[in-house]
Amino acid sequence: MSEATATVTMARERWTEADVPGQEGRVAVVTGANSGIGFEAAAVLAERGATVVLACRNPDRAREAVARIEARGARGTVRAIQLDLASLASVRAAADELRSSFERLDLLVNNAGLMMPPHGRTADGFELQLGRTISATSRSPAWCWTGCSPRPGRGS
Numbered sequence: 001m002s003e004a005t006a007t008v009t010m011a012r013e014r015w016t017e018a019d020v021p022g023q024e025g026r027v028a029v030v031t032g033a034n035s036g037i038g039f040e041a042a043a044v045l046a047e048r049g050a051t052v053v054l055a056c057r058n059p060d061r062a063r064e065a066v067a068r069i070e071a072r073g074a075r076g077t078v079r080a081i082q083l084d085l086a087s088l089a090s091v092r093a094a095a096d097e098l099r100s101s102f103e104r105l106d107l108l109v110n111n112a113g114l115m116m117p118p119h120g121r122t123a124d125g126f127e128l129q130l131g132r133t134i135s136a137t138s139r140s141p142a143w144c145w146t147g148c149s150p151r152p153g154r155g156s
């Protein structure tokens with residue numbers, strides 16, 4: 001295969017948002033969805049018809065993000081819940097709210113985070129980046145305790 005042919009083949013195989021299939025009937029939760037990668041992921045899922053929950057620590061930024069996604073032509077329902085991954089109590093409260101609102105979750109996009117934040121501690125006393133990462137994993141005690149972890153035979 002010539003170099004030119006290989007380049008064309010790779011370009012054709014590049015995965016883009018256009019490759020995201022229809023998401024009708026699915027429920028997706030995206031953490032840190034008020035900006036950056038999380039916002040774009042939430043917007044595309046909503047455009048494809050998913051019910052999308054923006055799990056964000058700042059309610060004002062979350063509301064503004066919901067409005068921006070709706071303005072982009074979301075076909076699915078978009079809503080926000082409050083979630084601060086630097087607090088296990090907040091993770092539990094968010095998981096409880098999800099459980100009471102939905103019978104199931106199909107997608108959990110654990111996007112929220114900051115690269116190398118200044119030294120700090122979570123509300124529970126853990127080093128900030130480590131504590132937030134542990135809170136974010138779908139198998140963390142907080143998510144499992146409330147039943148939002150993946151279940152056999154279902155999406156995660």
Ligand SMILES: NC(=O)c1ccc[n+]([C@@H]2O[C@H](COP(=O)([O-])OP(=O)(O)OC[C@H]3O[C@@H](n4cnc5c(N)ncnc54)[C@H](OP(=O)(O)O)[C@@H]3O)[C@@H](O)[C@H]2O)c1
Pocket residue numbers: 031032033034035036037038055056057058061083084085086111112113114115132
């Ligand atoms: N962009 C890159 O090149 C890159 C490379 C490697 C990894 N990543 C990772 O990819 C993810 C998204 O990156 P991005 O560039 O899109 O970042 P971003 O625009 O800064 O977005 C980060 C999001 O995470 C949220 N967040 C931070 N701490 C949180 C907490 N304690 N609880 C809940 N939400 C919290 C932020 O909320 P606020 O708006 O309230 O701050 C924001 O919505 C991050 O985890 C980042 O570390 C990014």
